[in-house]
Amino acid sequence: MPVLGRLTLALALAVGVYSVGANVIGARRGRLELLISARHALWAMCAMITVAVASLWVGLLRSDFSLEYVASYSSTTLPTIYKITSLWGGQQGSLLFWTWLLSIFTALVAIQNRRRNPEIAPYALAVMAGVAVFFLGMLNFVTRPFDLLAVAPLEGSDLNPLLQNYWMAIHPPSLYTGYVSATVPFAFGAAALITGKLDDDWIRSTRRWAIFSWFFLTLGNIFGARWAYEVLGWGGYWAWDPVENAAFMPWLVMTAYLHSVMIQERKDMLKVWNLVLVGLAFLLTLFGTFITRSGVISSVHSFTQSGLGPYFLTFLIVVTVAYTVLLISRVRMLRSPAEFESYLSREAAFLFNNLVLVGIAFAIFWGTIFPVLSEAVRGVKITVGPPFFNKVNGPLALALIFLMGVGPLIAWRKATRANLVRSFAAPALAGVVTGLAFFYAGGMRQWYVLSAMSLAAFVLATVVVEVARGIDARRHLVGESPPRALVNLVAKNNRRYGGYIIHVGVVAAFVGIVASSFFKAEVKQSVHQGESFRIGNYELKYLGLESSDTPHLASAVARLDVFDRGRWVATMEPAKLFFKQPQQPATKVAIRSSPRADLYVVLAGIDEASGLVTFDVFLTPLVFWLWAGGLLMAVGTVVVMWPNVRERAAIAAAVRRATEDEFAGQAVSPGD
Numbered sequence: 001m002p003v004l005g006r007l008t009l010a011l012a013l014a015v016g017v018y019s020v021g022a023n024v025i026g027a028r029r030g031r032l033e034l035l036i037s038a039r040h041a042l043w044a045m046c047a048m049i050t051v052a053v054a055s056l057w058v059g060l061l062r063s064d065f066s067l068e069y070v071a072s073y074s075s076t077t078l079p080t081i082y083k084i085t086s087l088w089g090g091q092q093g094s095l096l097f098w099t100w101l102l103s104i105f106t107a108l109v110a111i112q113n114r115r116r117n118p119e120i121a122p123y124a125l126a127v128m129a130g131v132a133v134f135f136l137g138m139l140n141f142v143t144r145p146f147d148l149l150a151v152a153p154l155e156g157s158d159l160n161p162l163l164q165n166y167w168m169a170i171h172p173p174s175l176y177t178g179y180v181s182a183t184v185p186f187a188f189g190a191a192a193l194i195t196g197k198l199d200d201d202w203i204r205s206t207r208r209w210a211i212f213s214w215f216f217l218t219l220g221n222i223f224g225a226r227w228a229y230e231v232l233g234w235g236g237y238w239a240w241d242p243v244e245n246a247a248f249m250p251w252l253v254m255t256a257y258l259h260s261v262m263i264q265e266r267k268d269m270l271k272v273w274n275l276v277l278v279g280l281a282f283l284l285t286l287f288g289t290f291i292t293r294s295g296v297i298s299s300v301h302s303f304t305q306s307g308l309g310p311y312f313l314t315f316l317i318v319v320t321v322a323y324t325v326l327l328i329s330r331v332r333m334l335r336s337p338a339e340f341e342s343y344l345s346r347e348a349a350f351l352f353n354n355l356v357l358v359g360i361a362f363a364i365f366w367g368t369i370f371p372v373l374s375e376a377v378r379g380v381k382i383t384v385g386p387p388f389f390n391k392v393n394g395p396l397a398l399a400l401i402f403l404m405g406v407g408p409l410i411a412w413r414k415a416t417r418a419n420l421v422r423s424f425a426a427p428a429l430a431g432v433v434t435g436l437a438f439f440y441a442g443g444m445r446q447w448y449v450l451s452a453m454s455l456a457a458f459v460l461a462t463v464v465v466e467v468a469r470g471i472d473a474r475r476h477l478v479g480e481s482p483p484r485a486l487v488n489l490v491a492k493n494n495r496r497y498g499g500y501i502i503h504v505g506v507v508a509a510f511v512g513i514v515a516s517s518f519f520k521a522e523v524k525q526s527v528h529q530g531e532s533f534r535i536g537n538y539e540l541k542y543l544g545l546e547s548s549d550t551p552h553l554a555s556a557v558a559r560l561d562v563f564d565r566g567r568w569v570a571t572m573e574p575a576k577l578f579f580k581q582p583q584q585p586a587t588k589v590a591i592r593s594s595p596r597a598d599l600y601v602v603l604a605g606i607d608e609a610s611g612l613v614t615f616d617v618f619l620t621p622l623v624f625w626l627w628a629g630g631l632l633m634a635v636g637t638v639v640v641m642w643p644n645v646r647e648r649a650a651i652a653a654a655v656r657r658a659t660e661d662e663f664a665g666q667a668v669s670p671g672d
């Protein structure tokens with residue numbers, strides 16, 4: 001198996017290099033047979049890497065400790081599911097996994113574009129293959145997954161116990177999928193620049209890929225945050241750790257990109273900007289990997305540190321310089337005749353949306369690299385910490401939520417007074433009433449919370465007004481009942497209403513984030529068996545401790561009865577774990593979640609001598625809505641991606657045309 005793995009990785013590198021050359025030369029000289037063989041080479045590359053991945057999986061499942069990777073990240077007692085997930089539990093394996101995804105996406109793009117985009121597709125494929133060649137170079141020469149140990153140990157060192165959690169099967173693959181698929185729109189953007197074919201084709205051809213990438217970035221971030229919430233035991237879900245930032249920045253830029261392309265599609269504006277954003281999103285995914293793996297910036301979440309930093313940095317610099325030079329050389333061709341007419345217009349709302357999103361990403365970038373800069377300039381590593389991120393991003397987030405209410409309803413070109421009143425009078429009123437209600441009835445005095453809740457109500461009201469108007473129109477025009485009108489409205493305009501569902505999800509998540517950041521309560525209490533303590537309306541009674549000991553794991557589980565205003569509601573069981581191989585303590589948090597608040601109980605300490613047990617308990621209002629918002633964003637994205645009736649007809653027509661072309665093309669390319 002190791003030999004097969006090494007061999008297929010070497011072959012994949014060779015065919016990858018060939019495909020870059022064949023695509024470029026084939027496109028420049030117009031040689032169809034070369035382009036076809038370049039495409040076949042990409043499929044071969046994907047097949048080779050698939051065999052390599054399968055080989056490593058076989059090694060992991062068979063506990064073949066002659067492989068250094070398997071000995072480092074697995075063991076005979078590791079449950080099968082974690083043997084499988086160990087593929088991305090360490091440096092070499094996760095890089096192999098990344099490269100595998102890239103090769104699959106490249107192969108799919110090659111299939112999708114067999115007849116489409118004849119001018120730009122070969123260059124896009126060359127760019128994707130070029131990126132794969134870089135990763136394959138790493139896997140062949142720098143960080144090899146199939147290195148052997150001189151003497152195979154009898155037992156492996158096991159996967160880090162922190163990673164033996166079901167999220168291991170979900171969070172890393174989601175993020176990697178989001179990261180890697182961002183290469184597709186980037187490659188098409190670069191190809192458009194190389195060929196000078198700078199109309200909207202590259203954007204249209206990659207819209208689904210961009211949304212696909214955004215979808216998985218969203219899931220990856222949310223799943224990571226949920227994992228942190230469930231296992232780390234500090235009651236929070238986000239700490240502005242460099243790796244968290246590395247996942248958040250491409251998401252922000254990709255969000256900006258998804259919006260700014262709408263302006264290019266409809267108004268032929270922002271062409272340069274779109275190319276900047278798509279480049280930035282891709283570079284940020286590389287930057288994320290650089291951060292995780294280089295150890296240049298210390299993170300609590302670097303499971304895959306190694307000496308890869310300089311290679312990634314070099315690659316990052318080369319891609320940045322090449323892309324920038326390309327972009328500058330084409331700037332004149334990208335000038336748009338259209339101009340902004342007014343700041344009170346949908347175009348302007350989109351522009352501000354982009355500025356705010358990129359502003360947030362820039363602030364996070366700055367905060368993340370500040371320790372490195374400060375060390376270079378002053379010789380001391382200064383970490384900026386969460387207050388910096390919250391202070392800068394808090395107000396920007398408010399601006400973003402405000403724009404999210406304004407953007408979808410304001411008129412294109414120039415809003416009139418009548419348009420503004422018609423669209424925004426009711427939502428503005430809803431916002432003001434909500435703010436006043438929180439102020440007077442809720443007794444809330446923090447300006448930030450009041451603004452956040454008002455703006456959230458404002459955005460929700462814009463969506464309600466818009467949906468109500470749509471339903472009303474269908475009722476009058478087609479005579480449908482309201483529920484039927486709602487279903488048809490979404491089905492016929494899935495992109496628009498999917499966007500609204502996503503926005504509602506963002507608002508829900510935002511409310512959850514604000515409430516949990518401002519109103520999280522914490523009580524740390526030591527109690528004897530039978531004693532009780534309080535947090536908010538809850539009373540917690542400690543019933544006792546149960547210990548167990550196996551060769552693998554020692555654990556102590558505490559039982560607590562929970563009463564809400566005197567009424568029993570649950571028994572909770574937080575635990576302390578101690579893994580023995582390698583030796584490492586861990587906590588098992590008990591969480592009781594509801595839309596109103598989460599009760600989060602950590603077993604913080606056990607003093608066997610005195611019988612005192614210490615609990616760290618958090619009561620976090622509305623944090624439920626962060627996860628619910630994430631789910632809504634995912635549902636909205638599926639709605640957005642669903643091919644609607646009109647689109648399906650267009651696709652059917654395109655397929656018909658392609659099939660006709662195929663018959664025509666067979667005479668030209670019998671070998672394809």
Ligand code: HEM
Nearest residue numbers: 088172221224225227228243244246247288289292303304
């Ligand atoms: C807000 C929370 C989180 C965010 C935003 C986040 C972000 C990321 C990112 C950006 C990567 C890809 C790194 C790369 O380029 O190689 C990643 C991978 C990974 N994450 Fe997370 N993560 C979060 C929480 C967690 C937690 C709590 C754990 C485990 C306790 C975890 C375990 C992993 C593992 C094992 C990988 C794959 C290996 C690696 O690349 O390091 N993540 N995560």
Ligand code: HEM
Nearest residue numbers: 255258349350353400403404407408495496499502506640
């Ligand atoms: C973090 C904040 C935001 C997120 C995550 C977000 C996400 C999305 C997504 C994924 C779509 C679907 C895109 C597509 O179909 O290609 C969308 C649509 C849309 N978004 Fe946002 N958005 C955000 C903020 C904003 C803001 C500030 C504006 C204001 C200009 C805005 C205006 C729109 C509009 C007008 C649509 C399209 C609806 C249509 O097709 O008519 N969004 N949004």
